[in-house]
Amino acid sequence: MGGWQPVRRTRAFEDVIAQIERRIADDGLTVGDRLPGERQLAEQLRVSRSSVREAMRVLETLGVVSSQVGRGPDAGACLISRPADALSDLLRLHLGLSNLSLAEVVDARLMIEQWSAAHAAAQGADLSAMTAALERMDASTTAEEFVEHDTAFHVAIAEASGNRLTTAMMLSLRDSLRRYAVGAVERLGDTSGLMADHHRIHRAIVAGDAAGAAAAVEAHLLRAYPGISRSPRAEEEGPDGQHGRLDRVG
């Protein structure tokens, strides 16, 4: 007698999520639309308010709903779309669990940033945000301040690529690496090398030189995180394809 299937009870809050997701798909709900109140939802779905609340916590964690207390048109649960927040939490926790190494995160950042810079160069996007961030970086006095505008510069590159998914990934990767970035800047002491990299990246993007932008990004990250692997696409630099690991992280 085959055909057995694991019991796999679906929990109440999972049903709630599934039904909300189904209404998003069927009714075409989108960002800005509001969900019924927790009590009303509980009654309609025949579950307890606790289960509705657990579903809300999940959806909030995934960056698709936001809840406001009080009363009025702005109160209650509202559909949003903030994938970067969820990604940041994800990376932070898995880094803390030591199940992702800093080298893997930096490698991923290099991948995304090269791709973004190349795309931004190839399609001539709006570069005012990048330029403004460059100027603010020059005027910075502390490492924290520098890193803040440095982040803005690199995020501007990601946004210039026109892809919201890779931009969200970039945002959350930067967020996870912020503490290391500050340490790296303080360790270097002098930011002139980093700024030279930035201007080289900026020039390449302005000139529409995709390959040059990618190369500049790689040189920049290599300076900020010495010991990290190179992109194997740059095969002219040699056959050494060893997957490098950070030798200094603090």
Place this chain on the structure above:
Amino acid sequence: MGGWQPVRRTRAFEDVIAQIERRIADDGLTVGDRLPGERQLAEQLRVSRSSVREAMRVLETLGVVSSQVGRGPDAGACLISRPADALSDLLRLHLGLSNLSLAEVVDARLMIEQWSAAHAAAQGADLSAMTAALERMDASTTAEEFVEHDTAFHVAIAEASGNRLTTAMMLSLRDSLRRYAVGAVERLGDTSGLMADHHRIHRAIVAGDAAGAAAAVEAHLLRAYPGISRSPRAEEEGPDGQHGRLDRVG
């Protein structure tokens, strides 16, 4: 009278998460370790069990804890690390909200897959999983079956890159695109072109040809998703850097 700060009460479940995260960092908790029971945790943290449960739902959503009912050494909450599951939920929901386009997801997949293939080629990883998936694809009879082994092939490429973060991204991207992949295979009817691409990718990786592997991946995705943008790194193909969009998605 300045110095006011927004009230921003932190909710109870957020405190619970913060304290669990702090214990992960301080006590060096890692995958496989167990958390106290919900009742015990509630008592220790002086919050209600509901708040502890909401925190658990969040951590479960982020792929860092897993709960088992019953009694014994396997019961209770256990630390895990499954970022891919969380990423899949994230992509699925944000795609449903129409706040991410299919083109953005496919672009991101092209980025990760080119990077993975290039890395895999450059560092000569274990290729048995890729080879096995290729053989199974050849033996497939239905589109679903083909896509299943096709996924295994592409995930094997990601794993061969040696980066768990990009592998998790690849897994979740494939998961989100599964329905479209099946449709694309059925639309094409003939899978010989796709298989030729696969063998070309495989040959390039085996030969350690990073640039060739990246080019083969791009050609493959271009065939599977016609109308998607090319990588601007391939500048020898022409100055057209237009960010292409899918013209057929069903």
Place this chain on the structure above:
DNA sequence: ACCATAGTATGGTCTGACCATATTCCCTCA
């Protein structure tokens, strides 16, 4: 017309109970 107050709907929190599940313990019986 304006402002203060009561009303009310919202999410946030807590308590306590009960259920289903799965292990552990221990007693009974062969």
Place this chain on the structure above:
DNA sequence: TGAGGGAATATGGTCAGACCATACTATGGT
């Protein structure tokens, strides 16, 4: 002595009901 089977128990899952803080809304008095 061993094995089988039920009771005890600890776990997460669910529910009901209450109370609080918040923030808008309606009402009434000035």
